Amino acid sequence: MTPTTATRTFGRGRRRGVAAALTAITLAAAASGCGTTTDTPPAPDGGSMPTSTSAAPPTVCTDLIDQFTRTDLCDVDAVLSDAAAALYSYRPAEQTQKGVNIDSAATLLNPAWVRDLGVSYSALAPVTGADWDRWAAAGTVVDADAAVTADDHPADTDTLVRRVVAVHQSLIDPDGTVIGELPPIALYMTATRANRLAGWAVSGVIVR
Numbered sequence: 001m002t003p004t005t006a007t008r009t010f011g012r013g014r015r016r017g018v019a020a021a022l023t024a025i026t027l028a029a030a031a032s033g034c035g036t037t038t039d040t041p042p043a044p045d046g047g048s049m050p051t052s053t054s055a056a057p058p059t060v061c062t063d064l065i066d067q068f069t070r071t072d073l074c075d076v077d078a079v080l081s082d083a084a085a086a087l088y089s090y091r092p093a094e095q096t097q098k099g100v101n102i103d104s105a106a107t108l109l110n111p112a113w114v115r116d117l118g119v120s121y122s123a124l125a126p127v128t129g130a131d132w133d134r135w136a137a138a139g140t141v142v143d144a145d146a147a148v149t150a151d152d153h154p155a156d157t158d159t160l161v162r163r164v165v166a167v168h169q170s171l172i173d174p175d176g177t178v179i180g181e182l183p184p185i186a187l188y189m190t191a192t193r194a195n196r197l198a199g200w201a202v203s204g205v206i207v208r
Helices: 012-031 074-087 101-108 111-124 131-139
Strands: 139-150 161-172 178-181 187-190 201-207
Touching: 074 101, 074 139, 074 161, 074 187, 074 201, 101 201, 111 161, 131 139
Parallel strands: none
Antiparallel strands: 139 161, 161 178, 161 187, 187 201
16 A cells, blocks of 8 residues: 655655655565566466367378278278289179179279279289189189288389289189189289378289
8 A cells, every 4th residue: 555645744854754765665666576477367267278189180191991891091001902802802603794803892993093994904814714604603703812022112102102912812612612722913003092191092903
């Protein structure tokens, strides 16, 4: 509380003493920062200041699972091997024409590549017409497994990968018995994607 003075009761010297004291108090208050603050204002209700809880946006592909094949579309090796296994698992009695099984692999393939391929996809399957017809008549199917090999390949980019994929095929009769093996196949396969956040898709297959 600011002191008040009644000048009528003080002598001249006393007034000068009081004025000097008030001046000293004012200067001391200014020197100590009285009346000003640079502190951060307190948080509402005395709690902690709010902090941001927003997650940083992803910079790479994550959590993209193909609903049909359950393949991790962010894993290019998985996309290539699963697509190769599906393509080379033949169902002669069910497929509309001899060749790789486009329908089974469809969700792992780049639609533009499939359109460009057209009906020529039959050439990707090293199978004779006679074998195909015999398998269809007997109800024989071909099951394949595939794996990306360690063969040399061109340098990868964020949106383009090339690999050699090895395919092994087994002949299965209607009761599920393995009745033979086909010669192994080596494929040159290409996978592409739109950007680092997108999933991979097969956009090229060449039988070596």
